[in-house]
Amino acid sequence: DQQVKQNSPSLSVQEGRISILNCDYTNSMFDYFLWYKKYPAEGPTFLISISSIKDKNEDGRFTVFLNKSAKHLSLHIVPSQPGDSAVYFCAASGVSSGNTGKLIFGQGTTLQVKP
Amino acid sequence: SAVISQKPSRDICQRGTSLTIQCQVDSQVTMMFWYRQQPGQSLTLIATANQGSEATYESGFVIDKFPISRPNLTFSTLTVSNMSPEDSSIYLCSVEVRAYEQYFGPGTRLTVT
Numbered sequence: 001d002q003q004v005k006q007n008s009p010s011l012s013v014q015e016g017r018i019s020i021l022n023c024d025y026t027n028s029m030f031d032y033f034l035w036y037k038k039y040p041a042e043g044p045t046f047l048i049s050i051s052s053i054k055d056k057n058e059d060g061r062f063t064v065f066l067n068k069s070a071k072h073l074s075l076h077i078v079p080s081q082p083g084d085s086a087v088y089f090c091a092a093s094g095v096s097s098g099n100t101g102k103l104i105f106g107q108g109t110t111l112q113v114k115p
Numbered sequence: 116s117a118v119i120s121q122k123p124s125r126d127i128c129q130r131g132t133s134l135t136i137q138c139q140v141d142s143q144v145t146m147m148f149w150y151r152q153q154p155g156q157s158l159t160l161i162a163t164a165n166q167g168s169e170a171t172y173e174s175g176f177v178i179d180k181f182p183i184s185r186p187n188l189t190f191s192t193l194t195v196s197n198m199s200p201e202d203s204s205i206y207l208c209s210v211e212v213r214a215y216e217q218y219f220g221p222g223t224r225l226t227v228t
Contacts, residue, residue, distance in 0.1 A: 032215040043119070043207050043219035044158070089157065093215045101146050101211055102173075105158040 003027045004092050006106035014114050019077040021109050023090035026071065030092040034103065035064060035075045038087045047088075048075070080113045087111075117142050117210050119220035127226045128198055135194045136223045138208035143188035146211040149181070152222075153204045161206075164191045198227045 005024045013019045023033075031052040036044035050057040050064045050073065057064050063076045077084055087110050091103040118141040128134050138147065149161040161181055162170045170183040184192045195202050203226050209217040 034216065036219075041221075041224075043209075043221045046216060046218055049216060091158075101148065101163060101215075101217075102160055103148075103158075103215075103217060104160075107157045 002107075003030075004090060004104050004106040006088075006090060006109050008109050009107070010110045010112070012112045012114065013080050015082055016079045019075075019080045019084065019111055019113065021075040021077075021088050021090075021111065023073045023075075023106050024071055025073075025092050027092070027094065027104075028071065030094040030104075032093045033064070033066060033073050034091045034093070035062075036089045036091060036105075037084075038089060038108070044089060077111075080111075082113045082115050085111055085113050117144065117212050117218050119208065119210060119218060121206075121208060121220040121223050123223060124221065125224040125226075127228060130199050130227055132198055133194055133196045134198065134225060135192050136206050136208075136225075138191045138193070138220055140189045140210050144210040144212070145188070147185065147191045148209045148211075148217060149183065149191075149193045150207045150209065150219075151204045152207065158207065161193070195225065198225075200227045203227045 034049040035047040038044045048059050048062045048064050050066050066073045087108045089108045090106045120139045122137045147164045150158045152158045160173050161176045162172045164170045164183050164185040166185045182194045205222045207222045209219045
């Protein structure tokens with residue numbers, strides 16, 4: 001059972017435009033969500049996170065939105081840059097469900113930003 | 116943040132052999148994790164390794180196949196035992212820097228022939 005889903009395997013955007021990456025989850029006990037970026041031959045790099053008590057968190061060009069009723073979160077990158085081209089993973093965690101520290105990852109979305 | 120290193124970065128091994136992967140952190144951390152990323156797949160947690168206690172394994176992973184050591188607060192090892200081609204994956208360690216937030220090492224790319 002895939003508890004965290006990224007339904008778009010790939011996304012291509014023009015430099016300077018907005019990139020929107022989406023993620024859906026099924027477990028309502030998740031209370032913390034994270035986005036990671038991964039370049040080939042490197043480990044995932046933490047980008048931004050959001051607690052379930054919030055609906056938005058912003059850090060520079062990156063903003064994460066959380067819609068709890070829809071069990072949906074999205075990552076917005078504005079403006080997109082060619083260096084943002086990577087695989088993006090969303091992940092979820094739920095201490096309240098007993099999964100202390102455990103992250104459950106989506107399948108990843110490959111973002112390509114064209115110059 | 117934390118600086119995490121892994122050794123080896125990659126290896127090619129024959130089936131039936133074992134490989135031990137090392138993970139070193141530049142600061143003391145309580146919780147360390149080992150993940151696997153099979154080709155074309157997402158990251159899957161193998162086990163949680165806390166210093167001074169037995170590792171906690173996720174469903175589908177057993178200690179005989181993936182023994183883990185955690186001798187101190189900056190170091191851990193994962194052994195992939197009696198390898199088969201299905202074990203070909205990227206193995207990653209991570210540490211919890213603050214509540215819920217994990218930072219990952221660069222990974223070990225393992226190919227089993």
